[in-house]
Amino acid sequence: MNQQQITTRQAFLIMISVLSTSVLQPSFRNFLRWAGNGGWLPLTLAIVFGVAYVWLLLSLAKRFPKQSVAEYSSRVLGPIVGYPLVVLLVATFFLRGAFALRNMSEFFVAAILPETPISAVLIVMIVLVTYAIWSELEGIVRFNELATPLIIGSFILVFIGTTRLSIWNLLPVLNKGMHGLLPVFQSASSDLAIVSYILFIHPYLVDPQNAARVGSRHIVNAGLLLLFIYMNTVLSLGSHIGAALTWPYLVVTENIWLVERGEALFMVIWTLAAFIKTSFCLYTAALGISQLIPKVSLKWVGIVLIPLASYLALIPDDLPSAVAAYVLFNKYTLFIELAIPMVILLFAILRRMGGNSREQTSN
Amino acid sequence: MSKRLTSLVILLLCSLLLTGCWSRREIENLGFATLVALDRAVDGQIELSAQFAITAAIGEGGMGGSGGGGSEAPVWTVSCKADNLAAAIEQMRTFIGKYPFWAHTRVIIIGEDLARNGISPILDYFIRSRDFRFSSWMMVSEGSAKSLLEVVPKLSKLPAELIVELNRVAQETSVSSSRSLLDLLQPLVEEQAGEPILPLLVTQTATEAPGSGSGVSQGEEVPEQSLEQNNEAKSLAMVGFAVFHGDKMIGKLNATDSRALLWLRGESKRGNLVVEVPGRGYVVQGQIYARRTLQVSQVDGKPRAKITIYQDGDLVEHNLNQVELDSAAIKELDGLLKAHIQTDVEATLQKIQKELQADVIGIGNRVYRLYPELFNSLNWQEYFPTMPIELEVHADFRRTGELLQSPLTKKFPLR
Amino acid sequence: MGRRQTRYPIPVNELAKKRKAGQAEGEHTDTKTTTSAVVEAYDRQISRDICENVAILEKLLGNSDDVIFRHITIGNANQLPAVFILIDGLVDKDSLQESVMTPLMLWAKEIEAPAVTTPEAIRHLMSEHFLSFLEVKEKLTYPEIVADVLAAEAVLIVHGLNLAFVLGAKKWEHRAISDPATENLVRGPREGFNELMKVNVALVRRRVKDPQFRVKYLKLGKRSVTDCALLYLEDVANPVLVDEVKRRIDLINIDGILDSGYIEQFIQDTPYSPFPQVQYTERPDRVAAAILEGRVAIVSDGSPNALIAPATLTNFLPAPEDYYERWLLMTAIRIVRTASLLNSILLPSLYIAFLNFHQEIIPSRLVLAIAGARAGVPFSAVVEAFIMEFTFELLREAGIRLPAPIASTIGIVGGIIIGQAAVSAGLVSPVMVIVVALTAIGSFAIPSFNVALSIRILRFPLMLLSAMFGLYGLTAGGILIVMHLVTLKSFGVPYLSPIAPLTLSGLTDTMVRAPAWQHRLRPLMFRPRNKYRSAPSTSYFQGKRAMHEHGFEVAPLADGAAKEGSET
Structure with a gap:
């Protein structure tokens, strides 16, 4: 029904940009605060979780080829249960987009544009995201395709340029004890769980048969990127200073020898990542809504959603409360995003819907 | 449809234009502070001195060729006193009439008095502010920091450039080493990371050897100089370390001790080492390579440390009455060199452990990294002075420069 | 569906109707005098x-x-x-x-x-x-x-x-075949198109002597009745593409086609884009190369510029010389060219962003020197940049219209005297003059005039954005431009292909120009019917092996000469 066609690789490549925005999120420091030197352990586990999660999502999506979760969830669970579940899922993406907007603009205001009101930074982003949503899925994924090498390259460049890499900063492992690992795992997994957008865009994939392989590979890559950023921060700053700073990775980039005082240049690249994440989250939300209500055009949903998201983003009036809200949100989103596909899949299996040729019989 | 969207976008952009450009600062409205000095005023206030570059003079100098002549450096030093840094900076802003811009401040000098009273109150601003860089170099001045800003460099345009050069010189002579704000921060923030040290900035006269009266130039006679000459050739030197206990400075290390400390910390790079050969003269070794290993072990529930220093270099000068330095002679000199380093380092170790009682080597950090439980069970402050530290030195002369013989000694035997 | 209609300058359905009705009537309503x-x-x-x-x-x-x-x-x-x-x-x-x-x-x-x-x-x-x-x-x-x-x-x-x-006794005065004035090369053919369509077609035909080479004549323009020709390779060009080009050309309804530029404006996909979506060239070798890639060329009488469609951004950046000179050197030159492209679009904006927002990035000595040099300048960096960039555009426009001998005078007067005078009068800082000069040189290094033009235009909004938000604004502008490029299509081919969407085989002819024997595949983005440009055996190494098998050793020259000598 739609001429949008993207490859699976393009669809999953988004995850690298999405995870690289961690450096803009004040919650990144929580990894250091909670788990200290041992943060790599839950992060590695989160990658495993990510792969499993992708497998879960795809085994659900495979049952209903050429259909979006918005279409089949109410058939599987009945409209009374299925409809609200999808709305919940859409809401998580919407809120993710809102938080991404806030986190990003907070970062820019604090780090490079000290006197600019946060709303001005947001307005620029609103324009960009609106344009992205109007360019639709193809536009966003192609943009991401161009930006991803830059993003990865920038992190590698920072690593090469870091002057103070001390391997001793990784020891002793678990200096904050075991109890910090779970929140870190939860937080990182929740970031990885953004990949549930695949439930909405699965119908647009050209080669869905490769999805499992490509998806898990990209999830691993994205997780490894997060791990890489984390390791770079710990190796450079140690977990103590890192946990004290609002944006630990910003300080890492401030202290590289390649470009002296050149963190603003890296911010250019992080802007790209933040833009991709925001527009993709909001696009997914708009897509979900337009799939739920067939008569509503996606673009106009986007026009409504974006200002709404930026309004929501500005509700917490100081940075610490914004961070607290984000941490809280991140914690519960994981359960929502984990539970909904699981429930749908479970019922689909029980009711023998979807899959090979039973689709027709169940209808 | 798309027309309406375009007009919306244009409207939004126009609204941005109307409201203006918030964070914009014209470059000519900035006062570029090149150096910052912090002192403790008599009444306990903070005295902030900043050296601003007079950009017009620099620009002319760049264009017109021989600009900025005379003995005046194109800088303007301003001091402000206030209870806290933010207030002092605001005061400075009203005084200079420009926005003081700190991002190009390469060096922050802390006065000795302030350092002895604790630096943590002033550091908060430096860390929090986006203008000050984590990479700016921190140092402690001998005496007042402000007074150092008056020194006019001869070969550099700006005093700040001189101090930046000094960092490199210190690195190459191993009499001190540079510390950035981030380097300072780590031992301050991490309880287990040892005690911080900062390089010491002193005024000196040119004819004095850096760190005069230290072991480097022991036995050498410093020629008498007239006072006027001394005044004229006043310059800065980065020699030695200020040792901190927490955020308070508790003592200094002179050039010899600093060199030894750098060996102990594994940060020593270059520098000449005068080794006396008893009864025969001296040999000078130009160090080209040094590293150390720090091994920490646990014996009877107590940590022990073993530091091994590997060092080698070239023979750069000697006055021995010996024409050919064969391998046997070099072996002998190696032994003397080793003993010399051993003595120096042991003396310094003694000073650090017993006198200063500050773990500036970072042994505690290593113990904590490897045996965290053991470290936590100890009171490191108390244990460190009594800690057994084994020292091993491997030192070598590798090459003898462009001479294998001493042809002059052959013809004109010394003594 | 509705969107496609608005995209074209020609209202498709209406036009088709009119054409049918118009057959009998002759022409438009304005031709009542018939x-x-x-x-x-x-x-x-x-x-x-x-x-x-x-x-x-x-x-x-x-x-x-x-x-x-x-x-x-x-x-x-x-x-x-x-x-x-x-x-x-x-x-x-x-x-x-x-x-x-x-x-x-x-x-x-x-x-x-x-x-x-x-x-x-x-x-x-x-x-x-x-x-x-x-x-x-x-x-x-x-x-x-x-x-x-x-x-x-x-x-x-x-x-x-x-x-x-x-x-058939047509004969009129025309220009001889001469050097292509706007596409000069150091190495490569020196023939350029002239204004005769048949000559131009013959120039291409001489280079592609394939029986599958097709020339379709068309007459365009109600009053000018311009002869045009559609050139393509029957078994290479995608028939859908050829049909689409034909369809769009058929829909043209205008009184006169005076240059191929008219056709370009009628057949491009997105007329509102600043970027050209149809390539034009004066060089028959370039047209032949495009035809061999499975693209379609349109030659129109009275114009020395042939059109090539579809065209992606990567088609505009190389010069034909890239393919004639050895690959390693040309790869290096392509990197220079890409850098100069970025340079000409970004440099003034970066100047504004750095000077007004991110003074910390500029090296300490430089920032002091710039601040010193700007001490007497009455304008802010933004105004200064706009004035200078505008002056440059002025000089350039003035120079283009002048005959060649005077144009160089304008260059000297404009570039050297005005620049020097502006600096010494304290109107602008010397750094700004350097920035403007670099921008200008950068834009001249782009082989395609129309891409250089669109980049020159895009520079100004970017400068405005970076005056508002510094690097953040510049990034926003960059995102908008790239987002636009990414969604742009030329005859259905994504404008940024083969980079986005990525085609690995296509990357051999982007920033890097791989050796000729490695261009085995035609650019797949044009969806050619015949994908292979060269048979596998023409690869360099295999060719070498074949030589070996046939007894031709790759021997040092002296030996070979001696052997030959003994044989004869």
């Missing part, structure tokens, strides 16, 4: 009476002074009246005189033979014996004759025959 004779004569066969024919044709052609009606009498005794109709200046008069008029008027004895009385016999005699011309066609209706006269043919009407002979 005489009733035309309507009457439409599709009517000409009569045997030469007087009637001349009367109607005179009416149809109007009494333009350059239309020549030359009445002659064929033969001496059996006076057979005839008339030549031709347009002055467009017909080769010499050959007409020598090969047609002289035989007809002086030597046509046979016409008096008694056998030749029937029209059939006259016709046979004329076409077989008298009209010693290579190209002779017979036309039957008035409109055809009018069209032929206007298309610079000479028409002969003989009394008693209800047909006209059309003699």
Whole structure:
């Protein structure tokens, strides 16, 4: 029904940009605060979780080829249960987009544009995201395709340029004890769980048969990127200073020898990542809504959603409360995003819907 | 449809234009502070001195060729006193009439008095502010920091450039080493990371050897100089370390001790080492390579440390009455060199452990990294002075420069 | 669906309807002046009476002074009246005189033979014996004759025959084939197109002697009736693409096509984009290369620029030389070119962003020097940048219109004197002059003039954005541009392919220009019917192996020469 066609690789490549925005999120420091030197352990586990999660999502999506979760969830669970579940899922993406907007603009205001009101930074982003949503899925994924090498390259460049890499900063492992690992795992997994957008865009994939392989590979890559950023921060700053700073990775980039005082240049690249994440989250939300209500055009949903998201983003009036809200949100989103596909899949299996040729019989 | 969207976008952009450009600062409205000095005023206030570059003079100098002549450096030093840094900076802003811009401040000098009273109150601003860089170099001045800003460099345009050069010189002579704000921060923030040290900035006269009266130039006679000459050739030197206990400075290390400390910390790079050969003269070794290993072990529930220093270099000068330095002679000199380093380092170790009682080597950090439980069970402050530290030195002369013989000694035997 | 309609400048459906209806009426509503004779004569066969024919044709052609009606009498005794109709200046008069008029008027004895009385016999005699011309066609209706006269043919009407002979005697003054003025190369052919469509087509045909090479003639423009040709390779170009190009060209309804640029504007996908979506070139070798890639070229009469469609951004950046010179050097030059592209679009904005927002990035010494140099400048960096960039555009525009010898003077006056004077008068800082100069040089290094132009234009909004938000604004502008590029399509081909969407085989001809033997595949983004450019065996290494197998050792030259010497 739609001429949008993207490859699976393009669809999953988004995850690298999405995870690289961690450096803009004040919650990144929580990894250091909670788990200290041992943060790599839950992060590695989160990658495993990510792969499993992708497998879960795809085994659900495979049952209903050429259909979006918005279409089949109410058939599987009945409209009374299925409809609200999808709305919940859409809401998580919407809120993710809102938080991404806030986190990003907070970062820019604090780090490079000290006197600019946060709303001005947001307005620029609103324009960009609106344009992205109007360019639709193809536009966003192609943009991401161009930006991803830059993003990865920038992190590698920072690593090469870091002057103070001390391997001793990784020891002793678990200096904050075991109890910090779970929140870190939860937080990182929740970031990885953004990949549930695949439930909405699965119908647009050209080669869905490769999805499992490509998806898990990209999830691993994205997780490894997060791990890489984390390791770079710990190796450079140690977990103590890192946990004290609002944006630990910003300080890492401030202290590289390649470009002296050149963190603003890296911010250019992080802007790209933040833009991709925001527009993709909001696009997914708009897509979900337009799939739920067939008569509503996606673009106009986007026009409504974006200002709404930026309004929501500005509700917490100081940075610490914004961070607290984000941490809280991140914690519960994981359960929502984990539970909904699981429930749908479970019922689909029980009711023998979807899959090979039973689709027709169940209808 | 798309027309309406375009007009919306244009409207939004126009609204941005109307409201203006918030964070914009014209470059000519900035006062570029090149150096910052912090002192403790008599009444306990903070005295902030900043050296601003007079950009017009620099620009002319760049264009017109021989600009900025005379003995005046194109800088303007301003001091402000206030209870806290933010207030002092605001005061400075009203005084200079420009926005003081700190991002190009390469060096922050802390006065000795302030350092002895604790630096943590002033550091908060430096860390929090986006203008000050984590990479700016921190140092402690001998005496007042402000007074150092008056020194006019001869070969550099700006005093700040001189101090930046000094960092490199210190690195190459191993009499001190540079510390950035981030380097300072780590031992301050991490309880287990040892005690911080900062390089010491002193005024000196040119004819004095850096760190005069230290072991480097022991036995050498410093020629008498007239006072006027001394005044004229006043310059800065980065020699030695200020040792901190927490955020308070508790003592200094002179050039010899600093060199030894750098060996102990594994940060020593270059520098000449005068080794006396008893009864025969001296040999000078130009160090080209040094590293150390720090091994920490646990014996009877107590940590022990073993530091091994590997060092080698070239023979750069000697006055021995010996024409050919064969391998046997070099072996002998190696032994003397080793003993010399051993003595120096042991003396310094003694000073650090017993006198200063500050773990500036970072042994505690290593113990904590490897045996965290053991470290936590100890009171490191108390244990460190009594800690057994084994020292091993491997030192070598590798090459003898462009001479294998001493042809002059052959013809004109010394003594 | 609705969106596609608004995208094209031509309202598709309406136009198609109009065209069908318009067939009978002739032309637009504005051509009310058309005489009733035309309507009457439409599709009517000409009569045997030469007087009637001349009367109607005179009416149809109007009494333009350059239309020549030359009445002659064929033969001496059996006076057979005839008339030549031709347009002055467009017909080769010499050959007409020598090969047609002289035989007809002086030597046509046979016409008096008694056998030749029937029209059939006259016709046979004329076409077989008298009209010693290579190209002779017979036309039957008035409109055809009018069209032929206007298309610079000479028409002969003989009394008693209800047909006209059309003699292909086109000849007019034209420019010789010369160096392509705008696409100079160090290495490569020096031929450029001129204004004759047939010559241009022949220039391409000479390079592609494939039987699958197709030339389709079209006539465009209601009044200009411009000859155009569509060139492509039948078994390489995607038929869907060819059809689409044809379809879009067919929809063109305009009175005159004076340059291929008219066609470009009608057939591009997104007319509102600053980026060109159809390539133009003066070089036949470039057209041949495009045709071999499975693209379609459009040559239009009266224009030395052939159009190539589809075109992606990566098609605009290379110069043809890239493919003629060795790959390693050209890869290096392509990197320089890409850098100069970025340079010319970003440098002024970066200057503004760094000077106004991110003073910390500039090296300490430089920032002090800039601040010193700017101490006496009365304008803010933004205004300064705008003034200087505008001045540069002014100089450049002024220079383009001038004859070459004066243009260099403008360059000197503008570049050196104004720059120097502005600096010493304290109007701008010397750094700004450097920035403007670098921007200018950067934009000249881009081989395609139209891409360079769009980049020059895009520089200004970017400068505005970075004046508002510094690097953040510049990034936002960059995102908008890239987002636009990413969604842009040229005849259905994504504008940034092969980079996004990524095609690995296509990357051999982007920033890096891989060795010629590695371009085994045609660019897949054009979806060619035949993917392979070269057979696997033409690869360099395999070729080397083949040489080895055939006993040709790659031996040092001296040895080889000695061997040869001994053999002979």
